[in-house]
Each structure stands twice: as structure tokens, then as C-alpha cells.
Amino acid sequence: MRYRCRVGASDVDLDIDVMGRVAIEGSSISADVEAVGPDLWSILIDGRSHEVAVLERDPLRVRIDGGEVELALVDERTRIGARQSGADARPYEVRAPMPGLIVAVHVREGDVIDEGGSICTLEAMKMENELTVPRRARIARLRASAGAKVNGGDLLAVLAPE
């Protein structure tokens, strides 16, 4: 499951797989999460200790590492739903969901592609992944190039409404 989370002024993509493995901006991290009370978590990331306490729920505000920060969470389904309903007509960035190799690019800047059309093929973990557009859109900017290695979170393309 993928989430996009706004933490203070930064936005990050967070992936959680069925085993509870976590990736931030496409890079997997070692996170051990322990609920130590209602709305209170101890989170060890690569052995470093973070405590997160929910201070307020709406909007979500937490205390973490001795500071306070506001959070907003959008999951992938909500985001796709919002896009499909036309609620979000702003430019949309396509980023690499994980580190890998761009093996092929199927579009050029200015192209209009239909929903489900592929922008590029990303090889990662010995699998080829097609990065598709969620709805009909124009390629406003293209950053992906065949043969390039990318990190998780790298910008591949910016889509604009047709």
C-alpha cells in the first residue's frame, strides 16, 4: 500500500508491503514499530529511536523527537479516486516507486497518452514494471531516459491535463 504523507512542509511517499516492510520515497528502510500506548508509538529506524505521540487528531499533529509537526495522509486509492473524479486537475508528477534501471521510454515530451498507457519500463528486483498514467494526460516534462539508473522518488515525468 502506498501513501503520500505531508510532514510539516515536506511530502514523502511511504510504501508498506504485506510483511510490514517500509520504503520511504522508494528506498526501503528498517523500521520497527511498537505501539506503546493509545496514539503513542516507539519507532526504531535503523536502530535510531523515535517516539511519536498524537497530540491532536484533526488535523493530525504529533510530537516527535522533541518537536511538534502537522501531518496529512493521502493513500493511493484516495488519490486515484480523486484524480478519476476530476477533482485534481493540477500537474501530476510520476516518480520512480523504487530504485532501478530504466530499460525503455515509450513517450516523448508533448505526447498525449491514454489512461493506462506506459511512460517507461523500470527494471527493479529482476522484474520489469510499466509506469502507467492514471488517466489521459499530456507529457509536460520528461526526465526518464533509457539506460538510466534511478533512485526511489526520482522524478520521471510531469503530466498535465490534456
Add this chain to the structure above:
Amino acid sequence: MFKKVLIANRGEIAIRVIRACRDLGLATVAVYSDADRAALHVRLADEAVRLGPAPSSESYLNVAALVDAARRTGADAVHPGYGFLSENAAFAEACAAAGLVFVGPPARAMRELGEKTAARRLAREAGVPTTPGLMQALEDPLELRRQAHDLGVPVVLKAAAGGGGKGMRIVRDEAQLDVLIRSAMGEARGAFGDASLYVEKYLEPARHVEVQFVADTQGRVVWLGERDCSVQRRHQKLIEETPGPGVDERIREQLGDAAVRLARASGYVNAGTAEFLIVNGAFYFLEVNARLQVEHPVTEAVTGIDLVTLQLRIAAGEPLPFVQGDIVRRGHAIECRISAEDPYRDFIPAAGTIGFVREPAGPGVRVDSSLYPGLRVPTEYDPLLSKVIAHGRDRAEALSRMRRALRETVVAGVRTTIPFHQFALEEPDFIAGAYDTDYVSAHWPPAAAALPPETVAAAAIAAVMSRRRHAASAEPADGSSWRRSAREDALR
């Protein structure tokens, strides 16, 4: 010494007084309004008496109900704390009339110091410098206008019967004078039933420095040191520390001497505080607070003197157990007030129910608090929830301990002043001790700082956990729910 003390207050100060009574082996009676039935001070006292509905006027300001509660429970003394009726001479007299010892100054001293121009005259007669301005209150707007003009802007209008910033107006532009005189008079009439004002020169930038003194019934007066309380919003203090960063030994001695002269001139008994402004190395008398102060713990930390048990002993007629030469101040102490206020919205009082609470501890840290999980922060009263006090060998150690203490502190459920305190303790001017009464408006709020990536990651994970917890409220809060809920999530 008396046997049973009624504490005519609420919140952290009521608990502070209960603790002092316990230390002296005295029984305690708490009082409460309907908003405070579950409050900590009610639970920590030996007995508790309901005063009335939540509004202060029907509960904590209700003299008849308080005196009646003391009589019914057989209390022989009343401690008023701070705020509410603590500086109300009529309450002190009502206690005396009912045969109760009032733990505070005599009603006569309270009256003399409570009328602000009378206090200014008293200071002048005692040879204590006052700010340039009127020594008599005026009810005639035209005469006030003339006097303000003669002083020259900036001036400050103050209610003669005043306190708490009510009826107070700073005038920077003479064209505004008529309007501000009218509004200050209206506010003073509403707050004190007395529209009379006085005007004094407005001094800025200034440091707000006060001196703690104690006086016994035998006429002995000792000053215990100063506190710098310049970090304020809306004329109310946020941070206090002792010694004052801008106070040298010469001024300290002069301030202490001035406080003692004011105490003697007013016939003062018990603990009191003389407030001064320091401008360019010169000091000017502001007023005497004829009661215990919120920030008394910093003085306790450096002197080792328990001011509240001392108040009780003085009220019982005991002599001061020390003379001026016995007073030794060790190290540095600082207090941060944790209030239910939103520091990002001009410190407006915040409402809410307290969730998770963790208060700090460890070497050099003291917490005087009214917090508990489930506390519904009442909107009827002062928003102060707790005070964190840090003490160290020197200012650097006290500040370092305060930073550590605030980092440990968690108060969920309501906005608090904690982010402001954490900001100030990292801010170069505050760290350098270079601040005055304009500190808050000049420095706060700061620009948002970027968070370390790992903090962002942990926060994002918590956001997901929080959503899951509240999407499936039956989920147990124990152990490693992480993997299971991740699986559930994938199956959605």
C-alpha cells in the same frame, strides 16, 4: 501553628500549597467549582468542598462560600494562592472576622499597595525611584490629556485600581490619546468599578525584574533575590529566571534594598514581590504583588527556601528563621510556564481534553503541575497547566536541563506553549540573555525549519498507524500490531 488550612484556589498552585501543608503536618481542605470536581487538587487534599458553578464569580471569587467552607470544615487558616482573591483586602478582612488566619499580608498593606498611585507615592516617600508620571489618579479626561501631553509620548495609561493589563493602554501617537483614554476608562470601570486612570512615561526597551521578599510579624524583612520576567505575551509572563541575566551585583543590592524599604513602608507581613523596570541600567518601581507569585519556585531553587511553608509559619506568628546575611543563592534557575494556549495563533487560550501526558523529571528538574490524562481544560480560568523549573550550577546548565526536560515533555489533547519555550531555549538572543519585554513580538513565530529525513519517515509511519488505529478502533494497542495491520491493509 494551625491545624487545618483551606486553600482558596485551584490548579497547580492549590497543589503546591497542599504539598507545603503536608510537609508541615497540616490537614488540607480543597475547594472546587463544578468544572473542577475531578481536578487533581481535589483528589490530593484531605477534604474538599464544592463552592458553586464554574464561573469564578460564583465559585473561587465567592467570599461567602469560601468563609462558609472554612467554618464548616473547621479550618483555622486560609491560603489564597495567587490570582482570584489573593490580593483582595475585603476577603482578608472577611477571613479575620470569621476567626480565620489569612496567609498573606495585612488588609491595610494590601489596600495601600493595591491602589497603584498610592503605591507610587509610598515608593517615592521610601526613596524608591518610580517612572516619571502621575502620583494621583484622575477621573477627568481633559486633565489626563494635559498630563500625558506634558510627559510626551510614548506614555502608558493605567487603571488606578488596576492589574492584569485591564484598563492599560500604550500611547505612541498623541492623536490617539483621546480615543485611548476613553477606552481605558471604559475598561477600568467595567473591570474594577472605578474609571480613574493615571499616566506614566512608557519606558522601552525594558527588562521586567522583580524582587522576592519576606517579612515577619516582628518587623523583620529579608529579600531573597531577583527574577527576570521579561519574556511576556499580553503583559503576562512566559519564562522567568534567576539571577537576572542583565542584573549586576550593584543593581541587585539596590533592588533588594528598595524592596525592603517598600515592605517596611507599607507595614508588610508575609511573602511579597516588588516589580521593577530596568532601563539602561536604571531601575524604576512598578508595583508590589502582595501575594505568592507563580514563578516563586525559581527563587526556592537557588535559595533552598520553601516559600510556601515559610508563608504558613509567618502567618502562624513565627519569626523568620534567617537574617539577610544567611541568604545564599546557588546556581541558576529558570521556569517555563506550560499554558493551554496556541502559540501559533497569538497565544489565544486553547480548549481540549488532555490525552497522553508525560512530565519531565531527572536531576535539576521540578514540575508543579495540575495535569492528568482526561483533564478537561476549563475555559473559565487561567490557562496555566503546569510549570517546569530547571536548576543548574550556572545559567548554561540550567538552560541545558530545561531543554532536556522540555524534550521529554508530552501534553496531548490541547495546544500548549511548549513549542515557544523550545524555540526560545535554542534562540541565540535568549541564550545570550539579551532580551527585553519585546522579546516575543520580535522573535516569534519563527520561520519553519526543515525536519531531518528520518524524523519525516517516522512521522509518516505514525500517520499511517494512527489512521489504521482509528479506522479499526477494535485494534488492540499492545505489542506488534504493525505487521498484522500491514497485512490487513494489503487485503483491503
